Amino acid sequence: MALWHQVAQALREAITTGVYPPGSKIPREEELEEQYGVSRTTVRRAVAQLTTEGLLTPVRRGGTTVRQPAERSTLTLDTQVWRDELGYYFSQTVQNLRALQPPTVSEGPCPPDVAPLLGLAVGDPVVIRDRVMGDPESGRVAQLATSYLPSDLAVGTVLAQADTGPGGIYDRMETDLGWGRLDWEGVITARAATPEETNLLQLAPGVPVLCVIRTTIATAGAAEGRVVEANITCRDASGFEVRYPIRRTP
Template sequence: MPLWHDVADALRHAITTGGYPPGSKIPTEDELQEQYGCSRTTIRRAVAQLTTEGLLQPVRKGGTTVRQQPVRQRLTLDTGAHRDELGYFFSAAVQPWRALQTPTVTEGPCPPDLVSVLGVEAGAQAVIRDRVMGDPATGQVMQLATSYLPADLAAGTILAEADTGPGGIYDRMEHDLGWGALEWAGAISARAATPEETRLLGLAPGVPVLCVTRTTTATEGPAAGRVVEVNVTRRDASRFEVGYPIERR
């Protein structure tokens, strides 16, 4: 194995066994070179690997410190659709969160990984609705939510407007467009964060995003049986986890 793997293993062991506690600085590059008898390049690759793993955090003009691991907030798996005065929501844990910025609406190609989910051809256009959600009292960003709607159904309708009125897009679909009682399904996954997600969520280097993907299906009218929206919500995977009860059968 490359030498930098050995150095990374040794530093990882020192961190996990308390040799370098959270918030403390690890030795300088020169000190690590002398300690492990290797080149500066080897040290930098080892430190970069541990940074990607979320164990280390570079500090501007302050060396490299052991990252403080936040206590994860548990979001209980919720399989119900709820409603309040603002419309539908899908988890009691996030119901208090609100849009912290003006939502943006654009039109562009459907992402390749969602083409089959949305049931459109590769390169097909979608109406894309982006929201930055969080705690209205503190202004802290908690999640990013993006909705993708097939352009052949949504473009030129109220669904492509920035303000869709009371109840949002789901009330417009059910009551104004006549798409019947909507049906939803969800899935949970994780992936590497994009640079924009890292910036907006304030992610530490190497921290992935926890993704909840929800599909919305129409039951009546010209869109009956079609997936009319795919909503992808991203959260800081170091701050949130999904919990669920386990029953003895």
Template sequence: MALWTEITNRIRADIVAGRYPAGELMPREVDLAKIYGVGKTTVHKALAQLEMEGLVVQTQGRGTVVRAHPARERLTLDTSVWRDEIGYYFSAAVQPWRAVRPPTVTEGPCPLDLLPVLGLEPGAPVVIRDRVMGDPATGQVMQLATSYLPADLAAGTVLAQPDTGPGGIYDRMEHDLGWGELQWDGLIAARAATPEEVRLLGLAPGVPVLCITRTTTATAGPAAGRVVEVNVTRRDASRWAVGYPIERR
């Protein structure tokens, strides 16, 4: 085992044991080197690894702070779609959230991992709708939501407008475009955060994003049977956990 890995394990164990309390500054690197009987370079590498694991945060001019880990908020696994005065929503936890920044609509190539889902060829264009959602009272960002719509269906329509009117894109699909009662399917996964997601969600180093990918399928009209939208929402995985009831059978 490399020496810096051994020191990483020792510091990690001391953090878990409460020797360095959450939210407080750790000793300086030079002092940690004396505590663990190694060189400052070894301690520096160990702290960098612990920052990648999300256990500490290294701040400019202040030092290394032990990262607090508050209890995660429960995101109940909901298999129903609901509706309020604004339109459809897919979880009671997110129903109060609103856009805290103006939404953006652009057009670009479909992400590679979504090509088979949307049935598109590499390089095929999609309409991309980005929303930053959060608490309307405080402006705190809670979720990033991006919709990808095949350009051959959405470009030049109301679906490519920043404001799609009451009920949003789903009402336009069902009532204006005649795509029938929409059907949805969801998938939950986690992945490393992009630099933009780190910035917008205020993620600590090493924290992944919890991704909920929802596909929307049309049942009527020229788009019948096609996936007409893929919506990918991202949340801070250190703040949220997916919960579900367990029934005795």
């Protein structure tokens, strides 16, 4: 194990066991050099690693502090779709979130992680709808939602417009486009945050995003049997926990 790995592991253990509690400062670089018998470069690399992991927060001219654990909101794992006066929604936890800015709509190539969901080849054209959602009172961003729709189904329709009217794209699919009663499937994953996500969600260094991936399947009309949308909603992984019931089998 490299020296900086050893120092990082020792500091990590000191943090997790409470030697350095949340909000406290770790020793200065010169003190850590002496404590572990290593160089300044080794100490800095170890501290940088723990900062990337989200355990430490550098304070300009104020040393390095142990990061306070984020207060988590419960994201209930719903297995049913809900509806209110605004249209369909997929978790009662986030029912009150609203768009904080107008959605952006563009055409672009289908990314590698989305192509299998839509049954497309990487690079095939898709309509991309981006939305920034959050608390309308505080203006704090809570989630970023991106919908990918096959261009052959969406281009030239209301689905490619910024304002899709009451009920959003799902009502347009079910009523205006005649794609029948929609079905959905969901998957939860996590990944490293992009710089844009880190900025919009105000993530601490090293914090990943929790991604809820939902696919929409048409049951009638010209799109019958096709996945007509892949929606990826990203949240601060340190700020949410997923909860679900566990039941006994008969």
